[in-house]
Amino acid sequence: MKKDKINAAKELYKQLRHLSWNELWSEKVPAYNAADAVTRASQAALVRAVGVVFFESGPAGLRTEVTAWLRQQLRDPDEKIRRYAMAALPKTGAEQADEEALIGLLENSNPPEREKKYLSRALDKIGGKATLEVIDKLSSQTAMKVKAGIAREDSPAEILLESLVPEFTELPIHLRCRRGLEVFVRNELESSPQASALFSIHSTHPGLVKLYPRAAFRFRDILSLRCFATFSLVLGTLPAAEPEAVAALVAAPRTRDLLHALTHGTSRYRLEWIGQGHRRGWVREVAQRAFELCPKILNDARHAPWAIEVYSAAGRFSVELRPRLSPDPRFAYRRRDVPAASHPPLAACLARLAGNSGHDLVWDPFCGSGLELIERARLGGVTRIFGSDLSAEALEIARSNFAAADLGISPTFQKCDFREARFEPGSLSQILTNPPMGRRVPIPNLPDLIRDLFAISARLLRPGGCLVFANPLPIKNTNPMLRLHSSQRIDMGGFDCMVECHIKQKR
Ligand SMILES: C[S@@+](CC[C@H](N)C(=O)[O-])C[C@H]1O[C@@H](n2cnc3c(N)ncnc32)[C@H](O)[C@@H]1O
Numbered sequence: 001m002k003k004d005k006i007n008a009a010k011e012l013y014k015q016l017r018h019l020s021w022n023e024l025w026s027e028k029v030p031a032y033n034a035a036d037a038v039t040r041a042s043q044a045a046l047v048r049a050v051g052v053v054f055f056e057s058g059p060a061g062l063r064t065e066v067t068a069w070l071r072q073q074l075r076d077p078d079e080k081i082r083r084y085a086m087a088a089l090p091k092t093g094a095e096q097a098d099e100e101a102l103i104g105l106l107e108n109s110n111p112p113e114r115e116k117k118y119l120s121r122a123l124d125k126i127g128g129k130a131t132l133e134v135i136d137k138l139s140s141q142t143a144m145k146v147k148a149g150i151a152r153e154d155s156p157a158e159i160l161l162e163s164l165v166p167e168f169t170e171l172p173i174h175l176r177c178r179r180g181l182e183v184f185v186r187n188e189l190e191s192s193p194q195a196s197a198l199f200s201i202h203s204t205h206p207g208l209v210k211l212y213p214r215a216a217f218r219f220r221d222i223l224s225l226r227c228f229a230t231f232s233l234v235l236g237t238l239p240a241a242e243p244e245a246v247a248a249l250v251a252a253p254r255t256r257d258l259l260h261a262l263t264h265g266t267s268r269y270r271l272e273w274i275g276q277g278h279r280r281g282w283v284r285e286v287a288q289r290a291f292e293l294c295p296k297i298l299n300d301a302r303h304a305p306w307a308i309e310v311y312s313a314a315g316r317f318s319v320e321l322r323p324r325l326s327p328d329p330r331f332a333y334r335r336r337d338v339p340a341a342s343h344p345p346l347a348a349c350l351a352r353l354a355g356n357s358g359h360d361l362v363w364d365p366f367c368g369s370g371l372e373l374i375e376r377a378r379l380g381g382v383t384r385i386f387g388s389d390l391s392a393e394a395l396e397i398a399r400s401n402f403a404a405a406d407l408g409i410s411p412t413f414q415k416c417d418f419r420e421a422r423f424e425p426g427s428l429s430q431i432l433t434n435p436p437m438g439r440r441v442p443i444p445n446l447p448d449l450i451r452d453l454f455a456i457s458a459r460l461l462r463p464g465g466c467l468v469f470a471n472p473l474p475i476k477n478t479n480p481m482l483r484l485h486s487s488q489r490i491d492m493g494g495f496d497c498m499v500e501c502h503i504k505q506k507r
Helices: 002-018 021-034 039-043 045-057 060-073 080-094 095-107 113-126 140-154 182-190 193-198 241-250 253-262 280-293 344-354 371-378 394-403 444-460
Strands: 173-177 199-205 208-213 231-236 268-273 306-313 316-324 360-364 384-389 412-415 430-433 461-471 481-490 494-504
Touching: 002 045, 021 060, 039 080, 039 199, 045 060, 045 080, 060 080, 060 095, 080 113, 095 360, 113 140, 113 208, 113 253, 140 268, 182 193, 182 199, 182 208, 193 199, 231 253, 231 268, 231 306, 241 280, 241 316, 253 316, 306 360, 344 371, 344 430, 344 461, 344 494, 360 371, 371 384, 371 394, 371 430, 384 394, 394 412, 394 444, 430 444, 444 461, 444 481, 444 494, 461 481
Parallel strands: 268 306, 360 384, 360 430, 384 412, 430 461
Antiparallel strands: 173 208, 173 231, 199 208, 231 316, 306 316, 461 494, 481 494
């Protein structure tokens, strides 16, 4: 009998949930309002459906009215109706009056455990300062979520790039990059006197360079390097990602000190077990335990300035603290993008591979938004910069990015197929490009495009000049005037390509 009732309620919800907002609000709700208590209880699913359908397609102008109706349902004698109203309120954009109504229920009606759980969940989402007053009546999870929500609204936290990192001895730093680029990351650090004075390389792994600080440093010092994608501080390694052990690292005094010294505002972090999907239960358990151990550090998936991430490698689990720097301050000049824009650290790697031979004349035949050219210009030793692209819009974007980079150099752009760009044979010292790869934007004949790139480079480069590019195809150069100098397999985010450097021969 009970089962039949549950099935009928489910069936009713399914039907209501697929009605239009108009049908629901103008027909079903008035009929429900006019019904007696027993009929209303049998139609509790309507309250649930109103929340969901309003969230998906309800008119913003009705928000106050719908919320007020739901708030009224909070006072219904039927427990199920009250619970559904609690779940629906956050979906309709609850107001202060709703928070007060929920707190009122908590304080005055001594609700049963199940209803308390729903109340807690609703307050997780909409609770503000008033909820803090009754926080000891709620779960620690709700306490943390409410505190995080208030902190998020009060002060959008910021990572302090210029502050000294405390307790830096024995603090491993991981520079992560796309697989294959670690050689560039390592080489960039080794060739920077400032960075080498501050950091020593411990080891290199696919997609990762591990460092140790030699001296006190700031995040800004790490960000002087451009070839890595993200960096993190290793809080510790564990034999297993047990929630209790991970929470102990998250809440450890050193983590607290790091967050305190390096955050302006409240320390909020997003937690993720990398490569393991959402793992909601695990995240909840770790976050809750960490909050119990250290209530100053708040887990918050939304706009948190920090990420705490667990990586597995070689049978161990590394727990890492990563500043979520978005936009990346190293590439702040990227005002706009093209559809297949380069990954900025890849552009930095390509530019470093081309190097600075002094008085360079550099051309990017497929310049898009201009990242490779900007990264090359930043290295200095450039006399002229040329970019070409089929797309006028891309060239406009490259122009504005160049202006934002403020390098004191004005590039010359040509809107044309790269085969038609005008240069004197033997006049260029570097051809540097991330060509179209046919993945995000289809390219009619990619093999011919790569073959033509070799042929044109052999003609336009001066002896000793180089062609540096990411080759997406296993096509080799056959022109004897170009010789392959180096090649490195890299992960382009789902497929591999070769980063190649070819040198123009003297004769
Ligand atoms: C991979 S994107 C370049 C991305 C660029 N490095 C950036 O950072 O934005 C390739 C570019 O090549 C251009 N393109 C495609 N075929 C071309 C051709 N035959 N000649 C010149 N440009 C071409 C596209 O319009 C696109 O902007």
